[in-house]
């Protein structure tokens with residue numbers, strides 16, 4: 001049975017243009033020009049990738065400890081990092097929550113799912129989706145600070161091969177381009193493991209309580225999950241890098257997770273429409289057995305779990321569910 005536009009609107013208030021396009025990076029035969037085009041588009045200044053790099057650069061220049069001080073763990077520089085990350089996290093997630101869901105500054109423009117954040121549901125701590133999400137985000141903040149401090153210590157003590165723009169300009173820039181792709185690859189790999197039955201039940205189900213998501217949902221997860229999520233940073237123990245790269249990857253969690261769960265495709269800030277929400281991941285929260293990675297990871301398409309946002313994608317998920325029930 002085909003779905004009418006009205007039924008479709010009952011599921012989504014707004015969607016980006018569909019079907020969702022996957023990056024052609026992994027296509028065979030290779031598509032270098034299309035890949036370059038996709039990559040360049042991912043770096044547009046009104047996109048979160050650019051914003052996160054900008055935030056990482058500002059932090060690196062003005063809100064970062066001296067490497068000489070981080071050879072030993074000490075309260076002062078660790079506290080400075082904690083305060084900086086606390087301010088970023090609570091400004092981004094809290095600011096977006098107030099702007100979009102409390103003061104409804106742009107009404108329902110670009111909003112994916114019209115259902116409000118849940119209140120009164122036993123499934124959430126404090127019986128409130130927002131308070132539950134805030135609490136677990138605060139827990140995730142501790143791991144964020146822990147891993148960042150560990151990395152500063154590692155740079156200062158020579159555990160990481162330190163490069164600068166002057167010493168290795170080509171690798172410096174290449175790594176900036178590769179980091180978001182690495183973040184997506186790591187996300188798929190650990191996320192797929194989180195969906196294995198016992199791990200899902202005891203750990204990842206906490207994040208999936210959020211069928212509709214808001215800015216506080218991005219890091220609202222079981223502490224085991226937020227710890228594992230942030231371990232992607234240890235890549236720099238083998239990859240030569242600069243603290244700027246480390247900050248950029250960390251901001252994929254501290255800024256990227258709240259913004260990708262914001263629930264709005266674009267956020268109007270003055271004259272700018274910032275491309276913020278991640279409809280690909282919104283579909284994962286809504287339909288569950290699809291879109292484990294990102295549009296830049298190939299495996300959802302290869303393993304038949306890619307939902308492109310269209311009714312054909314809905315049918316694909318339904319069919320997968322039917323098969324799973326049959327084998328049971």
Ligand SMILES: [Zn+2]
Pocket residue numbers: 191195204208284
């Ligand atoms: Zn999941």
Ligand SMILES: [Zn+2]
Pocket residue numbers: 207218261281285
């Ligand atoms: Zn999520």
